[in-house]
Amino acid sequence: MKLELGYIKISDIQLSNESKVENGVLYVNPEDIINLIKEDENIATVAVDVARPGESVRITPVKDVIEPRVKVEGPGSIFPGVIGKVNRVGEGRTHVLKGAAVVTTGRIVGFQEGIIDMSGEGAKYTPFSQTMNLVVTCEPVDGLRPHEHEKAIRFAGLKTAVFLGELGRNVEPDEVETFETLNVKEGIEKYPNLPRVAYVQMLQSQGLMHDTYVYGVDAKRTLSTIIMPTEVMDGAILSGNCVSSCDKNTTYHHLNNPVIADLFKAHGKTLNFAGMIITNENVYLADKERSSDWAAKLCQYLGVDGAIVSQEGFGNPDTDLIMNAKKIETVGVKTVIITDEYAGRDGKSQSLADADPLANAVVTGGNANMVIHLPKMDKVIGHINFVDTIAGGFDGSLHEDGTIEAELQIITGATNELGFNKLSAR
Amino acid sequence: MGKIKVVHYVNQFFAGIGGEEKADQTPFKQDGTMPIGAQIEKAMQAINADVEIVGTVVCGDSYFNENLETAKAAVLDMIKSYEPDLFIAGPAFNAGRYGVACGTITTEVQEVLGIPVLTGMYKENPGADMYKNKVYVVPTKDSAAGARDAIKKMAPLAVKLATGAEIEASCVDNYMPNGIRKNFFETKRGSERAVEMMIKKLAGKEFVTEFPMPDFDRVDPNPAVKDMAHARVALVTSGGVVPKGNPDHIESSSASKYGEYSIAEFDDLTSETHETAHGGYDPVYCNQDSDRVLPVDVMREFEKAGRIGKLHEYFYTTTGNGTAVLNAVAFAKEFSQKLVAAGVDAVVLTST
Structure with missing residues (x-):
């Protein structure tokens, strides 16, 4: 299966009276976005802002971050089974508005969270301080129940991203990159001497604000299965979660999964990227046992030599992570796991909620309990008054002068467990 | 801050007195440096000119370990007499009793005098496991042939400690992991590090996990309540x-x-x-x-x-x-x- 990604480099976003992409600038007519989102009767108000790298802007609470993409050749469309029809994606050609992102915010759903600072100390930790962000603030109608509220905001972001992606359909990309996954037999024949490596992606599926969707299916109702890495690039996996946002994968992360990218880079040189397995992180023990059994079984069936396992979240999913590592090692497949740590503000506590000697190769995205100090920002998009109660915040986190003292876990994507960042810990 | 005053501790061998046969040497102090101290001083001065090893305290390894309390008290008094801003012991390389002495005395100085301390030794020196969670211990090679490398690592950390600079993660500031997890920025993103670690692991080459699995504190359930x-x-x-x-x-x-x-x-x-x-x-x-x-x-x-x-x-x-x-x-x-x-x-x- 072969997919070309055409990158249209976006250097700025401008609000305008016409939505278009021209000379690397994404022009957006706010009315287009407002009308689109208000098709959903559950959304009462919509506001559109732009946040650029280096500006004194804070976005909070962040629901999702999404990269605009459009399918220009091949079957299916972006976000299959959700926005697009359920047809299989991952082949042909897709255009990407590289450097642009849609960020959704609005009133809280339970503990909805995440901060993106476009400058200052916080900007160092979130990758979305480096993207041109079209920020959509959505407020629900009164009385909307939490699950419907979450869905409404999730769809608002996805629809906006698809609308913007469509503007790049007929634009000539600045750069084209090709990704191809051979079938098992072809791969072995082509690279007989290279070690075969699978990628096992664990998907957050603990419930409201901790959900992931695959072709529109709630991941907690799935069995571990095989997916093509190029399907992921077309939006086959998307985020419904944002709680403890430091180590949750936004939809942007899924579309740009760095493990997939770096395995493709090594593919044909030092290893053979043999395939990708997705497995969930449900809260019930029986589900954990079943899903990790199946992840190990699929690794064994593919006959790979190694598997890179990425976690999403912490605490409860640490048990899924260790089960996966242990069981995959036990069937004779070597593992490297990617996680992050909750070692306490002083760094002295044990970092994971579970451990096993077989998990002897660990990459860490850093200690999320580390305390950081964020300066006041001139402009806040969203609602600043949730800072004390969101994960990473505590009573008194938000100071009167607009500065914030909180744990790193308050920052969207700060300790990402796909290995998206350079932050680590020792 | 004025001149940074440092006191250095060495055993009988690095004081030039002798080997095992002189290991019962009682503690004494001497103004200025011994030869290895001079190298440490020079390396520190290359980073921060205003540093001086004002005195060296010497004790035989056998004497220190066999007369622990008296030796500790005597050595501590001698160190204190120089009113140092920083105390360095060793490096001890793979000399077991020397390593234990370095760990013991640095821990004591840190606790009693409340000044920053530093030592260095080989990772398998018994002093390493005993003291690496208490004081900063720089990992060195297993013999004095590794002195140059040890000093290269110890000097920058010593200057940081003496000037009160923030100590970064163990792999950045070159000390043995001490149970305190610290964040820092790697040069490569996590996914790339994972792929590289995988390639090494598959090839049977040495790789370093970024988080060694801890020993868990398992609690046995109490007996059942009968009534x-x-x-x-x-x-x-x-x-x-x-x-x-x-x-x-x-x-x-x-x-x-x-x-x-x-x-x-x-x-x-x-x-x-x-x-x-x-x-x-x-x-x-x-x-x-x-x-x-x-x-x-x-x-x-x-x-x-x-x-x-x-x-x-x-x-x-x-x-x-x-x-x-x-x-x-x-x-x-x-x-x-x-x-x-x-x-x-x-x-x-x-x-x-």
Whole structure:
């Protein structure tokens, strides 16, 4: 299966009276976005802002971050089974508005969270301080129940991203990159001497604000299965979660999964990227046992030599992570796991909620309990008054002068467990 | 800050007195440096010119270890006499008794004189495991042939310590991991590091895990309660159930406190009276009916039916989400005492 990604480099976003992409600038007519989102009767108000790298802007609470993409050749469309029809994606050609992102915010759903600072100390930790962000603030109608509220905001972001992606359909990309996954037999024949490596992606599926969707299916109702890495690039996996946002994968992360990218880079040189397995992180023990059994079984069936396992979240999913590592090692497949740590503000506590000697190769995205100090920002998009109660915040986190003292876990994507960042810990 | 005054500690060998046969050398001090100290001083001065090793304290390895208390006191007095800003011992390489002496005396100086200290030794030196979590220990090669490399690592850390600069992660500032996890920025992103680690692991080459698996503190369950019908049972939860409004502002993640609340008045928790403060799971169902996490209703039924003696008046609660284990241990140590003092026989501990 072969997919070309055409990158249209976006250097700025401008609000305008016409939505278009021209000379690397994404022009957006706010009315287009407002009308689109208000098709959903559950959304009462919509506001559109732009946040650029280096500006004194804070976005909070962040629901999702999404990269605009459009399918220009091949079957299916972006976000299959959700926005697009359920047809299989991952082949042909897709255009990407590289450097642009849609960020959704609005009133809280339970503990909805995440901060993106476009400058200052916080900007160092979130990758979305480096993207041109079209920020959509959505407020629900009164009385909307939490699950419907979450869905409404999730769809608002996805629809906006698809609308913007469509503007790049007929634009000539600045750069084209090709990704191809051979079938098992072809791969072995082509690279007989290279070690075969699978990628096992664990998907957050603990419930409201901790959900992931695959072709529109709630991941907690799935069995571990095989997916093509190029399907992921077309939006086959998307985020419904944002709680403890430091180590949750936004939809942007899924579309740009760095493990997939770096395995493709090594593919044909030092290893053979043999395939990708997705497995969930449900809260019930029986589900954990079943899903990790199946992840190990699929690794064994593919006959790979190694598997890179990425976690999403912490605490409860640490048990899924260790089960996966242990069981995959036990069937004779070597593992490297990617996680992050909750070692306490002083760094002295044990970092994971579970451990096993077989998990002897660990990459860490850093200690999320580390305390950081964020300066006041001139402009806040969203609602600043949730800072004390969101994960990473505590009573008194938000100071009167607009500065914030909180744990790193308050920052969207700060300790990402796909290995998206350079932050680590020792 | 004026000149940084440093005192250095070496054994009989590095003082040029002799080898094993002179290991019973009693402690003495000498102004200025011994040869290896001069190299350390020079390396520190290359980073910060205003550093001087003002004195060297010498003690034989056998004497120190066989006369621990007297040697420790004598050496400490000699160090103190120079009023140093920083104390360095060794490096001891793989000399076991020297390593233990370096660890012992640096720990003592840090505790008693309250100044920064530094030592260095080979990772398999018994002093390393004994002291690496107490003082900064720079890993060195296993013999004095590695002196140049050791000094290259020790000098910058020594200057940082002396000037009060922030000490970064162990792999950045070159000390042995000391149980304190510190964040830093790698040069490559995590996914790339994972792929590289995988290639090494598959090739059977040496790789370094970024997080060595810890030894877990496993708690054996107590023996079963024989007479439940007369037992006082308490409810404890890490599921974040709190009285509506979360009066003590228990955090949604990384709790710094626990709550103690009376349930004497309740036969049933409702959305009017209780909710969860926990940010780590879907709160909708607990907010509708907190008995789902803290089963007061069922316990009352058991109480009425005589299946338990009494439901304890207070429940203890915190948020398990992202909460440091050391915090959780501290909470439990405290409220366990209260439970014991109140004559509680058994606890139903619910998690989420």
